[in-house]
Amino acid sequence: MNEAVVATGVGKTYGDTVALDGVDLTVAEGEVFGLIGPNGAGKTTLIRALTGTTPVTGNIEVFGAEPTAVDSERVGLLPQSFSPPARLTAREMIDYYAGLYDNARDTDAVLADVGLTETADSWYETLSGGQQRRVCVGTALVNDPDLLFLDEPTTGIDPAGRRALWELLESLAAGGTTVVLTSHSMAEVQRLSDRVGLLQDGQLVAVGTPEDLIADHGGRSRLVIGTDASSAAASALAAADFTATASPSEVVVDGVSPVDIGDAVEVLSEAGISYDTLTWTEPSLEDVYLQLTGESFEGAMTPGASAMAEESSEEPTEPAAAGGDR
Numbered sequence: 001m002n003e004a005v006v007a008t009g010v011g012k013t014y015g016d017t018v019a020l021d022g023v024d025l026t027v028a029e030g031e032v033f034g035l036i037g038p039n040g041a042g043k044t045t046l047i048r049a050l051t052g053t054t055p056v057t058g059n060i061e062v063f064g065a066e067p068t069a070v071d072s073e074r075v076g077l078l079p080q081s082f083s084p085p086a087r088l089t090a091r092e093m094i095d096y097y098a099g100l101y102d103n104a105r106d107t108d109a110v111l112a113d114v115g116l117t118e119t120a121d122s123w124y125e126t127l128s129g130g131q132q133r134r135v136c137v138g139t140a141l142v143n144d145p146d147l148l149f150l151d152e153p154t155t156g157i158d159p160a161g162r163r164a165l166w167e168l169l170e171s172l173a174a175g176g177t178t179v180v181l182t183s184h185s186m187a188e189v190q191r192l193s194d195r196v197g198l199l200q201d202g203q204l205v206a207v208g209t210p211e212d213l214i215a216d217h218g219g220r221s222r223l224v225i226g227t228d229a230s231s232a233a234a235s236a237l238a239a240a241d242f243t244a245t246a247s248p249s250e251v252v253v254d255g256v257s258p259v260d261i262g263d264a265v266e267v268l269s270e271a272g273i274s275y276d277t278l279t280w281t282e283p284s285l286e287d288v289y290l291q292l293t294g295e296s297f298e299g300a301m302t303p304g305a306s307a308m309a310e311e312s313s314e315e316p317t318e319p320a321a322a323g324g325d326r
């Protein structure tokens with residue numbers, strides 16, 4: 001298989017800040033590669049490096065050429081921050097970007113792809129944050145690129161729009177488009193990516209398929225039992241050789257496969273312990289992220305922060321002028 005991107009020893013510093021620290025990365029043609037990592041890990045800087053919008057040390061080839069020398073017809077970029085003129089309509093924006101290419105797609109088709117047919121003639125400034133983000137995604141699709149860089153594409157987009165965009169990306173990938181995307185939504189990255197790279201402090205600390213990363217770093221499946229009698233439940237389960245940990249309102253039973261759930265329930269029933277909820281969870285990319293970054297919702301935030309974290313990643317980004325490095 002040919003390689004769309006080959007990056008070797010890529011480094012970038014801003015003053016004393018090391019944004020990228022010797023990144024080696026290969027993305028095959030037709031692959032969907034997801035970049036994850038904490039705020040400030042270097043994801044945007046890496047996207048900028050791969051698209052030739054910031055100078056870096058090391059070596060990068062995109063379709064065998066330096067990023068700045070690649071035929072722009074072949075590459076699409078959705079930057080993280082995008083501040084287009086407010087008094088252009090969605091249609092005018094897509095038209096404008098289409099005008100930059102020799103073989104642009106039909107504007108109405110692009111608008112339909114990003115779900116903006118109904119609001120095509122509204123000014124950008126009057127669109128919601130999520131609708132604005134859809135326009136921005138559309139600008140990256142106008143040239144029907146072979147290689148698409150998307151820096152947090154679904155930020156601010158509502159769940160239905162997000163799913164629609166996932167399906168669009170899946171159909172582009174099925175048609176052979178190479179995609180490099182960043183996201184703080186682990187569900188998004190797990191669903192879309194053939195391979196995932198975790199950036200931390202400017203270094204790619206893990207790369208693999210979601211399945212392999214989960215198998216290596218995701219931990220085991222768990223059964224969470226919501227009960228007021230958590231201590232008694234944990235004791236009964238431990239006596240039956242389950243690995244159970246009690247907190248005031250629940251017991252977490254580690255390493256429970258689906259076929260073991262019935263046994264665990266029977267232990268509770270024989271011990272006369274009632275429960276309110278029973279939730280079985282498989283390890284996911286989110287567990288990989290938490291494990292490898294050393295972050296945990298319990299340690300970093302208050303209980304229930306899993307939902308908070310997902311919401312916070314959906315906040316629209318602050319508009320910022322595109323431009324060179326400061």
Ligand SMILES: Nc1ncnc2c1ncn2[C@@H]1O[C@H](COP(=O)(O)OP(=O)(O)OP(=O)(O)O)[C@@H](O)[C@H]1O
Pocket residue numbers: 014017018019037038039040041042043044045046080324325326
């Ligand atoms: N133009 C700049 N000038 C100075 N420092 C910068 C600049 N751009 C990025 N940095 C720094 O480089 C590091 C990597 O930033 P980058 O934006 O690549 O991270 P990120 O992983 O994309 O973060 P986020 O998830 O918050 O978008 C950070 O410490 C950031 O402060």
